[in-house]
Amino acid sequence: MVRDDSTPPGPLDRWYEQAGVRTGVRRMFHEDAERGKVFFPAALVPYTAHEAVRDLPAERLRELTVRHLYQFLLSTTHLETRVVNAAAEPVANGRAGLDLPAGLRLDAFKVYCDEGYHALYSLDLADQVAAVTGIAVPGWDYGGFVERLRETGRELLPGAPQLAELLQAVVFETLITAVLNEVPADGTVAGPVRDLLRDHARDEGRHHRFFALFFKELWVRLGPADRARTARALPALIRAALTWDLGPVHASLRLAGLDEDTARQVVADTYGAGPGDRRLNEMARATLRLYATVGVFELPGAREHFAAHGLGDGSDAGHEERV
Structure with a gap:
């Protein structure tokens, strides 16, 4: 689609010149060049500070940090393709039940391509790290997490599974992911890891803007009843x-x-019952502010409903935390 002079610039207008899948290079490990580097900073692995973990042999601690990197990479391969692309595809193909601008549909295909590429290079990097370190890539498929997301959507928006998938993608793509910002700036981390996460962050910045625009287009197309139940679903x-x-x-x-028993206790002590309200609001700050721009919090009872879930409207969130 060619934009006319009255069309505001879009976040993916220069996709052919900027997207990682179009311009990037394969990030490769060269073992000699990475000697002395870590694969993931221990400071960003919260359970390594636990009393039951911190006195483990150095090699065991190193394995934990490498597997934490695998966690991030494998979750990317699964969630980008099974959550984000599950929403991008129907938007791109005009199957979302919405009369969307042609340019937005084309941009959804660009997102789809990007997310597939993110999954590819994340798994590729995990395999390279395994070859260099001898630490096997676990077979984590995040199926339980994906199914829990879907079940949440079914419960909150019965009869509207596609709307739930669209809203979940908006949430995922507008949350703050501290790892993408912090690791690339850490000179102690192996270069290919830093470079790949920096590549990912550049694409995700554009995706954030795309999904913010998409949510605004979606919101204006919802009727009053659907807006009300959407507002009630968003906090959960x-x-x-x-x-x-x-x-x-x-x-x-x-x-x-x-x-x-010790492993269970470490998980319970480190993560508790889930994210606390402060962390929740910090990570969701941009998402909440997006909701505010379209008037979600102006609906009757919406602000109170968010507050009941420990969420504000994005105006009082502090600085982002590590994840």
Whole structure:
């Protein structure tokens, strides 16, 4: 689609010149060049500070940080393709039940291509790290997490599974992901890891803007009843997206030599019952502000409903936390 002079610039207008899948290079490990580097900073792995973990042999601690990198990479391969692309495809193909501008549909295909590429290079990097370190890539498929998201959508928006998928993608693509910002700036981390996460962050910045525009287009097309039930669903969708799958953490701790009871205790002590309200609001700050721009919080009872879930309107969130 060619934009006329009256069409505001879009976040993906220069996709052919800027997207990683169009211009990027394959990030490759060269073992000699990366000697002395870590694969993931221990400071960003919260359970390594636990008293039951911190005194493990250095090699076991190193394995935990590598598997934490695998967690991030594998969750990318699954969630980008099974959550984000599950929403991008019907938008792109005009199957979302919405009369959307042609340019937005073309942009949805660009997102679809990007997310597939993110999945590819994340798995590729995990395999390279495994070859260099000898630490196997676990078979974590995040199926339980994906199904929990879907079940949450079915419960909150009965009879509207596609609307739930669209809203979940908006949440995922507008949340703040500290790892993408912090790791590339850490000179102690192996270069290919830093470069790949920097590549990913560039694309995700454009995706954030795309999904913000998409949500605004979606919102104006919802009738009053659908807006009301969407507003009631949004807080729980945010919580579901930010209540992470702790199965891989538990499995990694067991592989490091902790017994079952100790591994369970470390997970419980580190992550508690889920994200606290402060962390929730920090991670969802941009998402909440997006909702505010379209008037979600002006609907009767919406602000109170968000507050009941521990969420504000994005105006009082602090600085982002590590995840």
